[in-house]
Amino acid sequence: MVTRFANGVTNLVENFMDVPHTSFVHRGWFRNPTRKRVPSTVKRHAGRVRMTYHQEEDALTGLGRLFNPRGLPLVHTDEFIVPNVTRVDYQWGDSGFAINSQCTPIGPTDTLVYTAISYRLPVDVPGAWVGRALTPLVRWYTRQVIQQDVRIMETQRQGLKGGPGGGVYSSTEADLHHADIEAYRRWLREGAHGPGPEDAERDVVFWV
Numbered sequence: 566m567v568t569r570f571a572n573g574v575t576n577l578v579e580n581f582m583d584v585p586h587t588s589f590v591h592r593g594w595f596r597n598p599t600r601k602r603v604p605s606t607v608k609r610h611a612g613r614v615r616m617t618y619h620q621e622e623d624a625l626t627g628l629g630r631l632f633n634p635r636g637l638p639l640v641h642t643d644e645f646i647v648p649n650v651t652r653v654d655y656q657w658g659d660s661g662f663a664i665n666s667q668c669t670p671i672g673p674t675d676t677l678v679y680t681a682i683s684y685r686l687p688v689d690v691p692g693a694w695v696g697r698a699l700t701p702l703v704r705w706y707t708r709q710v711i712q713q714d715v716r717i718m719e720t721q722r723q724g725l726k727g728g729p730g731g732g733v734y735s736s737t738e739a740d741l742h743h744a745d746i747e748a749y750r751r752w753l754r755e756g757a758h759g760p761g762p763e764d765a766e767r768d769v770v771f772w773v
């Protein structure tokens with residue numbers, strides 16, 4: 566899928582890896598608020614920023630529910646790969662899905678995003694024809710969810726432009742991985758001199 570976003574690559578990458586926004590922006594479509602505590606690890610290493618969520622139960626809504634009829638533990642990671650790719654993985658046993666997004670800048674605050682979604686259904690869902698039959702439904706569902714992000718990211722751009730920073734993002738500790746993504750992208754933008762951002766790893770907690 567190809568989608569035009571009115572925002573820059575760094576902010577989009579953060580959005581695609583951002584769990585907390587999903588229970589607000591995609592409420593009822595992907596995840597509902599549950600007031601659950603999610604311990605996580607943010608790792609910055611070798612041009613990648615990887616979020617690992619230590620949460621074996623995650624009550625997804627929408628099509629996400631298809632993937633775990635047996636209530637298996639979830640393995641969920643989100644990863645940024647320099648300069649402009651994200652990969653999101655939700656895995657329950659042998660089934661799950663992966664969302665790859667490549668963000669191509671077409672202006673300082675405009676981006677074309679190429680999204681590829683691949684999935685493997687649980688073994689007790691019969692046959693390849695189910696997967697093929699689901700494809701138009703997955704496409705329609707994903708389009709609805711992506712358009713929710715298009716709207717919120719355009720709102721963020723307007724907010725940043727009209728705010729005291731004049732369009733420049735200021736991170737706080739609550740932004741989790743934004744600062745790590747920005748560190749790599751700033752280093753590349755400035756010519757990639759020297760060894761680049763140091764490796765870093767920290768444990769964080771948030772609530773969804």
Ligand SMILES: [Fe+2]
Pocket residue numbers: 580581586587590591713714
């Ligand atoms: Fe989103």
